[in-house]
Every structure is written in structure tokens, then in C-alpha cells.
Amino acid sequence: MANILDEIVEQTVADLKKRKRKVTYNDLGNMDLFEKPSKNFKGALQLDNDVAIIAEIKKASPSKGLIRPDFYPKQIARQYQDGGAAAISVLTDAPAFKGSLEYLEIASKEVDIPLLRKDFIVDPYQVKEAKAYGADAVLLIATITDGHQLQELLHAAKEFELQALVECYSEDDTEYINFDHMDILGVNNRDLRTFGVDLHRGVELLQNAPEDMVLVSESGLSNAEDLQFLFDNDIDAALIGEYFMRQDNPGQAVAELKSEFKNLITQET
Numbered sequence: 026m027a028n029i030l031d032e033i034v035e036q037t038v039a040d041l042k043k044r045k046r047k048v049t050y051n052d053l054g055n056m057d058l059f060e061k062p063s064k065n066f067k068g069a070l071q072l073d074n075d076v077a078i079i080a081e082i083k084k085a086s087p088s089k090g091l092i093r094p095d096f097y098p099k100q101i102a103r104q105y106q107d108g109g110a111a112a113i114s115v116l117t118d119a120p121a122f123k124g125s126l127e128y129l130e131i132a133s134k135e136v137d138i139p140l141l142r143k144d145f146i147v148d149p150y151q152v153k154e155a156k157a158y159g160a161d162a163v164l165l166i167a168t169i170t171d172g173h174q175l176q177e178l179l180h181a182a183k184e185f186e187l188q189a190l191v192e193c194y195s196e197d198d199t200e201y202i203n204f205d206h207m208d209i210l211g212v213n214n215r216d217l218r219t220f221g222v223d224l225h226r227g228v229e230l231l232q233n234a235p236e237d238m239v240l241v242s243e244s245g246l247s248n249a250e251d252l253q254f255l256f257d258n259d260i261d262a263a264l265i266g267e268y269f270m271r272q273d274n275p276g277q278a279v280a281e282l283k284s285e286f287k288n289l290i291t292q293e294t
């Protein structure tokens with residue numbers, strides 16, 4: 026059955042054709058940020074006695090429409106860093122999320138914490154593009170690639186010194202992927218047919234991962250109890266977009282969430 030990802034990928038492939046005509050694969054290597062040394066995204070997610078927060082710059086989404094009308098990516102990136110985010114995810118898909126590669130570039134020039142390009146990556150060109158616009162890591166969605174394509178994209182990430190967060194949606198994905206060539210695994214808690222989120226299902230799926238994998242829970246997270254649940258299940262990081270983007274000061278919201286979570290786990294021990 027076709028789902029929202031099929032529609033997004035179809036659009037991505039069409040847009041990609043146009044972008045490749047404007048900026049060739051070789052041209053990407055001549056862009057200023059291409060030479061910027063990559064930061065350690067994976068290392069930033071491995072905190073002692075804590076759940077790392079990957080805060081997302083997200084203007085809109087297919088499930089919620091426009092989320093943040095007053096949208097200033099430079100300010101948001103700075104606030105996220107000041108609020109204690111371990112890393113920032115930047116949505117660069119334009120048609121479905123009103124994102125842009127420019128937001129990635131802006132964030133890269135503003136902050137020192139690692140940046141994840143969150144998009145629907147199906148072509149090594151997009152991996153090189155991520156590097157050229159200042160990303161330190163890329164999101165690779167297992168569901169929209171076959172095993173061979175995923176390996177090709179992981180290889181491209183390695184070539185451009187980017188780390189990869191491989192995202193799964195269901196058991197079908199975790200069953201076919203080859204864990205040998207990856208070290209950060211995410212599960213998206215969102216059901217692509219209903220857009221409902223189920224944190225427990227996501228955490229259950231992450232329990233199947235090899236022991237040394239860095240684990241990320243994505244979508245629908247919004248409070249300290251959610252983080253506590255992840256912490257109790259040995260999940261390393263939480264990727265949070267909408268909740269922060271709906272707050273007046275997204276960075277302050279990161280700081281408050283971190284502090285509430287700390288209080289909770291202090292009570293627990």
C-alpha cells in the first residue's frame with residue numbers, strides 16, 4: 026500500500042533531477058563548507074547517565090501542516106545549542122516540510138554542535154550535498170531503500186566523512202538491514218498510515234539492535250517522562266522536533282526538559 030513516504034520520495038527524485046542540472050556532483054566538492062571537518066555526531070549522543078537530545082529545526086510537516094510561522098533558523102540553532110542540545114537535526118525537504126539546504130548552511134555557520142541532515146536520501150548525490158551544506162551526519166531511511174542502495178549510501182557517507190543514522194519504521198526494516206556497516210540506529214515512532222505515535226513500539230524495536238549500537242528514539246516525544254522511559258530502556262538519544270518548535274524559545278524548552286528529566290532520574294535513584 027502506498028504511504029506518505031512513497032509520495033515524498035517521488036517528489037524528491039523529481040526535484041533531485043533539477044538540482045543535479047544546476048549543481049553537478051563535481052561542483053558540490055568545490056563548495057566552501059565541503060572542506061569543513063566533520064564533527065562527531067555519534068560521540069555527542071553518548072552521554073553518561075543522561076539521554077542526549079537531538080533538537081530539530083522543523084517548520085512544517087505532512088501530519089501537522091505549518092508548525093512554526095515565525096521561523097528564524099539562525100536564532101533557533103543558537104538557542105538549541107545554548108539550551109544544551111547534543112546535536113541539531115535540520116529538515117531540508119522543501120515540499121513536505123518547508124525545509125531547505127540553506128537552513129543547514131545557516132546552522133552550520135552559527136553553532137559548534139554536530140548537525141544531522143534530515144531528508145529522504147536515495148542517491149549518493151544527496152549525501153555529498155549534505156557535506157557541501159555543512160552537515161556532520163545524514164539520516165538514511167531503511168524503508169525507502171533496498172539493502173543494496175542502503176549500503177551504497179552508507180559507503181558514500183563514509184567517503185565524505187559523515188556519520189549515518191539509519192532509521193527504521195518497522196520490524197520489516199530491522200530484519201533486512203545489515204548492522205555490520207552501521208553504528209547509529211533510530212526508530213521512528215510515527216505510524217505512516219495514521220500519523221499516530223507509539224513510543225513503546227519504537228523502544229521494543231530498538232531492543233533487537235546489536236549491543237554496541239547507539240540508539241535513537243524519534244518522533245512524538247515531549248516530556249520528561251518520555252525521556253525517563255527511554256533512559257530506563259537504555260536508549261541513548263531522543264530526536265524531538267514539533268514540541269520544541271511550538272515553544273516561544275525552543276532553546277529554553279530544551280534546557281527545561283533536560284532539567285525536569287534530571288530531577289526525575291535523581292528521584293528514581
Ligand SMILES: O=C(O)c1ccccc1NCC(=O)[C@H](O)[C@H](O)COP(=O)(O)O
Binds near residue numbers: 081083089244264268
Ligand atoms: O513529521 C511528520 O509528519 C512526518 C511524516 C512522515 C514522515 C516523516 C515525518 N517526520 C519526520 C520526522 O521523523 C520527525 O520530524 C522527527 O522525528 C521529529 O518528530 P517530532 O518530534 O514528532 O516532530
